[in-house]
Amino acid sequence: MAASDNLVNVDVLVIGGGIGGVCAAIKAAEQGARVLIVEKADPRWGGQAPFAGGVFFCLFPDDDMDGWLKLNIEDGQLLNDRKWLRQYGEQTYPRLSELIKWGVPFKMDVKGGLRRVPLATTKHFHGSYTLVSLTPLIQVALTGMAVKKGAKFLNKTYIHELIVQDGKVAGAAGFHLATGEFHTFLSKSVILACGGCNFGVRRLFTMNYGEAISMAYQVGAEFRNAEFGNQYTPVEKETETWCWGNHLLENANGEKILAKHFPDSTREIGFETVMAMYKEITEGRGPIYYSFVGNPEVIERMQEIIGPAHNLVVHALKKGIDLSRERVEMKPCLSAHLGPIKTDLNCETTVPGLYAIGDANFGGCAFQGTLPAGSHPGYPLPFAVVSGCIAGERAGKKALKAPQPEANEKEVKRLKEEIMAPLKVKGGNSPYDGIHQIQEVISPLKYNFFKNESRLKEALGKIGGVRAGLSKLEAKDIHEVMRCHQVKSMALSAEMQYKAALMRTETRGGHIREDYSQRDDKNWLKWIIVRKEGEEMKLWTEPVPQV
Amino acid sequence: MAVRKVDQDLCIGCGVCYLCCPEDVYGFDVEKRFPVVKYPKDCVGCLFCGLLCPTNAISVNTAKGRKVPQAI
Numbered sequence: 199m200a201a202s203d204n205l206v207n208v209d210v211l212v213i214g215g216g217i218g219g220v221c222a223a224i225k226a227a228e229q230g231a232r233v234l235i236v237e238k239a240d241p242r243w244g245g246q247a248p249f250a251g252g253v254f255f256c257l258f259p260d261d262d263m264d265g266w267l268k269l270n271i272e273d274g275q276l277l278n279d280r281k282w283l284r285q286y287g288e289q290t291y292p293r294l295s296e297l298i299k300w301g302v303p304f305k306m307d308v309k310g311g312l313r314r315v316p317l318a319t320t321k322h323f324h325g326s327y328t329l330v331s332l333t334p335l336i337q338v339a340l341t342g343m344a345v346k347k348g349a350k351f352l353n354k355t356y357i358h359e360l361i362v363q364d365g366k367v368a369g370a371a372g373f374h375l376a377t378g379e380f381h382t383f384l385s386k387s388v389i390l391a392c393g394g395c396n397f398g399v400r401r402l403f404t405m406n407y408g409e410a411i412s413m414a415y416q417v418g419a420e421f422r423n424a425e426f427g428n429q430y431t432p433v434e435k436e437t438e439t440w441c442w443g444n445h446l447l448e449n450a451n452g453e454k455i456l457a458k459h460f461p462d463s464t465r466e467i468g469f470e471t472v473m474a475m476y477k478e479i480t481e482g483r484g485p486i487y488y489s490f491v492g493n494p495e496v497i498e499r500m501q502e503i504i505g506p507a508h509n510l511v512v513h514a515l516k517k518g519i520d521l522s523r524e525r526v527e528m529k530p531c532l533s534a535h536l537g538p539i540k541t542d543l544n545c546e547t548t549v550p551g552l553y554a555i556g557d558a559n560f561g562g563c564a565f566q567g568t569l570p571a572g573s574h575p576g577y578p579l580p581f582a583v584v585s586g587c588i589a590g591e592r593a594g595k596k597a598l599k600a601p602q603p604e605a606n607e608k609e610v611k612r613l614k615e616e617i618m619a620p621l622k623v624k625g626g627n628s629p630y631d632g633i634h635q636i637q638e639v640i641s642p643l644k645y646n647f648f649k650n651e652s653r654l655k656e657a658l659g660k661i662g663g664v665r666a667g668l669s670k671l672e673a674k675d676i677h678e679v680m681r682c683h684q685v686k687s688m689a690l691s692a693e694m695q696y697k698a699a700l701m702r703t704e705t706r707g708g709h710i711r712e713d714y715s716q717r718d719d720k721n722w723l724k725w726i727i728v729r730k731e732g733e734e735m736k737l738w739t740e741p742v743p744q745v
Numbered sequence: 746m747a748v749r750k751v752d753q754d755l756c757i758g759c760g761v762c763y764l765c766c767p768e769d770v771y772g773f774d775v776e777k778r779f780p781v782v783k784y785p786k787d788c789v790g791c792l793f794c795g796l797l798c799p800t801n802a803i804s805v806n807t808a809k810g811r812k813v814p815q816a817i
Contacts, residue, residue, distance in 0.1 A: 243765035249791060334797065353764060375769050399813050404789050405767035430816060437807040479817060507792045513807070530816045630786075630811070641814040677769055677784060 204381040205605060208234040209597035210590070211370060211385035213357050213410070216245015218556030218582030219391030220340040221293075224300065225590030226389075227347035231597045234383065235351040238375060238392075238680075239405075241341045246393065246557070247579060248337055249402045251440070251504045252330035254304070255576035256290045258314070263287055266324035273467065273574075274567020275707040276723060277423070277742055282565035285543055289584040294328065297583060301339035303331040315503065327576050333505035355381060358409055358683040359613050360388060360552070361603075362417045367551035368603035370413070371613045378676040380618070382610050386600040387551045387593040390414060391586065394427065394537030394557040394571070395691035398633060398684075399641045401438040402508055403533055403572075407684035408691035410539060410558035415690060419547040419554075420540040421728040423561040425698035425709050427536025427691075428646045429570040430472040432486070435527045439510040441488055441500055442575060444471040447528065449483040468573045469647075469708035472530045476643060487525035497521050532641050535571035535578070536691055538562045538698075540727065545589035548729075551600075553589040556582035564725065564742075568707030619669075620682040626672030632685035635664050640692050650712040654700045661696065664689045694735065698726045701737055747788035748805045751780050755802035762794035762803060770794075786810035 210226040212219045215237030226233045237244050257263060266287060271278050294312075298304060305313040305328070314326040330336055341351070357372030361384070369384040390413060393406025415421070432447060433440050445456050456463065459474040475486050488510065490497045500511040514526050539547055539554035539562040546553050554562065560571040560581055571578040620629075639645050639657035668686050673679040704718035705711050724739040748770060751762070758778030763771040771794070772783040790807040 238769070239767050240764035243761070243793065243797060248793065334793075354769075376772060398789075401790050401807055401809060404791070439807075476817070506796060532816055634811075634814070638814045641816055643816050647816075677787075680769065 204379055206234060206381065206383050207602060208232045208383065208385045210387050210389065210593045211236065211383050212389045212391050213370060214245065214390070214392030215239075215241025215341070215351060216391060216393065216556065216582065217247040217336060217340065217579060218586035219245070219389065220337065220344050221583050221586035222389045222391055222555060222590030222593070223344045223349040224340065224347050225587045226594030226597070227344065227349045229591065229594030229598065231594040233349040233594070234385075235344065235349060236355050236357055236372065236383065237351060237353060238356045240353045241344070241351050242338050243334065244337050246403050246405070247582070248334045249505060249507045250333055250579060251508055251575055252333040253503065253576040254294065254328045254330060254579050255325055255574070256294050256328050256580065257287045257325050258291055261326055262324040269324060270566065274569055275717070276719065276744065277564060277567035277706070277725065279564035280743065280745065281543060282563045286565045286581060286584055289588070290580045293580065293583045293587055296587070300343040302336050303339070305329040305331050329503055352381075356680050358413065358687070359617060360413045360417050361609065361613070362549070363603055363606065365550065367417065367549055371610065371617060373617065373676060373679070375676060375680065380614050382605070384603045384605060386597040386602060387553065389553040389555060389589050389593055390539065390558050391555050392558065394535055394560065395688060396534040396536070397532065397637055397640050397688055397692070399532040399534065399637055400431070400433070406557060408536070408687035409683070410554060411536070411691045411694070412687035414539050414547055414549070414552065414554060415694075415730050417549050417552065418730055419549045419552060421538040421562055421694060422540040422725045423564055423568070424536065424538040424694045424728055425702050425726060426568045426707065427534055427538060427561050427570045427695055428708055429468055429533045429535045429572045430530045430643070430647060431468060431533045431572065432471055432475060432528045433531045434488070434510050434513070435529045437510070437513045438531055439513045440504070440508055441510040442504065443496060446489055446493065446496070447471065447475070448487055448489050448525070449478045450485060450487075451483060453483075455486065467569070469710070472643070472647065475528070475530050476648070486528045488528050489525040490521045491523060491525070494522055530643065532646065533572050534640070535560065536695055537571060538694065538728070544592045545585050546592065553593055555585035555589045559585065568709065570708070573708070617683070618679065620671050620673035620679050623670060623672040626670045627667060629671050629673065629678055629681035629685045632664050632667070632671060633681065633688060635660060636685070636688045636692050648710055648712055649699055651700065654696050658693065658696050658700070661689055661692045665693065694728050697735060697737055698728060701726055747790035747808050747810050748782050748785055748794065748803070750804050751782065752802040752804070753779065755800045756780070757800055759799060761797050761799070765793050765797055767791065767793070
């Protein structure tokens with residue numbers, strides 16, 4: 199088969215068919231661009247949105263924007279990119295209105311308006327939550343609209359390498375997961391919409407193994423806030439389902455742990471909850487439970503507001519647990535959501551023609567400062583939509599005037615050999631061992647939550663070992679070729695995260711250093727930037743504008 | 746084990762399970778028009794195939810196919 203078999207020419211290539219990617223495709227197609235979504239599953243059920251809670255944060259015109267900005271800068275521990283934060287706040291309402299026009303079903307109130315639910319436990323929230331009726335319907339509606347607008351999609355196709363010509367992105371290459379057929383895509387711009395890195399730890403939200411991070415890194419893009427991609431979530435012990443309302447978590451003795459350890463906290467920030475859980479467990483007052491006892495109205499409410507795959511209440515009731523009388527045992531679990539690709543307000547990375555959206559740049563655009571996606575329920579879905587729409591519009595408009603890249607046969611042949619190399623390895627190591635070795639140093643709280651220099655260096659040593667063995671990974675079939683590439687992207691993502699964590703010698707937000715336990719605004723109102731230079735990973739700092 | 750089986754009597758061969766699985770657990774036998782659980786150990790128990798199957802032909806639970814290191 200020639201390297202240029204299955205060559206496709208488009209204006210905008212969207213890698214990843216989740217909520218962000220499909221929104222980007224719709225907006226790019228509206229500009230008149232030729233758009234292709236390439237998705238490793240199927241965009242009709244693609245990405246994380248179908249599993250998600252279905253909660254969509256929105257700043258309505260009558261909500262308090264200034265109060266919301268102030269609160270988010272406080273929560274983001276002053277590391278926010280404030281222009282991005284304002285853009286996100288301003289865009290949630292108009293983009294929500296577009297989603298409704300495109301057919302995504304939201305819950306309505308009795309007067310026929312959008313149902314606005316005050317879910318946060320704080321008095322000072324300033325925004326509103328709206329709810330998707332049934333999360334699996336999100337992608338069905340959006341994909342239908344994308345096709346109607348003229349976008350095309352390619353299913354079961356996995357992309358892991360970008361093509362760059364003269365310093366500008368020119369396309370990508372990958373393969374079909376069932377047939378193994380190699381595909382080359384030449385495009386005037388590429389939108390990375392395939393998530394960040396969640397390291398395959400949690401039951402849900404596992405499908406993103408850092409491919410966007412790896413692709414952007416290899417072509418010289420910059421990254422930001424990599425040290426803050428360590429979201430841990432309290433989940434039910436066996437099913438890893440979730441419920442809103444961390445203030446209902448209690449220890450074995452029935453003491454509410456958030457009120458005990460963070461009595462002044464007006465926000466349910468993920469890392470505060472995990473700190474409280476850890477303290478209670480390690481001091482012998484575990485296990486930690488979720489208790490609805492005395493709060494029956496919460497049981498009913500939670501059933502309707504969270505998507506079915508994700509919903510602790512639905513699963514507990516199915517098991518026959520009487521939640522009005524019995525507690526549910528919980529554990530902290532890494533959700534990660536590492537998404538450090540640095541972008542400007544148009545979601546363009548530092549590589550011309552390369553965009554990153556959704557979870558891939560949630561941390562990198564720095565709109566939430568130190569908080570990764572998932573720290574505040576209800577933020578990731580609208581962020582994917584806002585960033586996807588912005589990138590799609592921009593990429594689509596620019597593509598109409600840009601020249602079409604031409605195939606470079608030699609480069610495509612080299613990429614094909616590189617991508618398929620694990621199939622030629624005999625007597626090598628299994629990619630599943632590599633995935634497990636990375637998880638061993640990224641999942642435990644002792645490495646990724648309560649950090650110190652010696653454990654970070656220990657973890658980096660183990661990650662270095664995995665990276666050194668990448669060329670010896672053996673793939674028995676095309677499915678395992680994908681797994682081999684996932685080891686590569688997980689290892690790179692973990693290395694970037696821990697090198698940035700080592701560099702930040704302070705504690706700020708969810709970045710907790712036992713050896714530097716104070717927040718240091720004098721020296722650390724800075725972002726850590728990462729980029730590949732030659733064969734090295736370079737890190738440096740940039741000051742954070744405080745206006 | 747998370748994905749146990751696809752009931753041949755109930756399955757109508759629509760292929761949704763094969764298409765929607767985020768971990769590429771399923772293959773699809775085009776001649777027999779029937780999904781194949783090719784990589785059961787890769788199942789993370791997301792339940793998506795079970796939730797989307799139009800005839801309730803799939804037995805799946807939230808248990809993962811592989812052990813994953815825990816936070817504590």
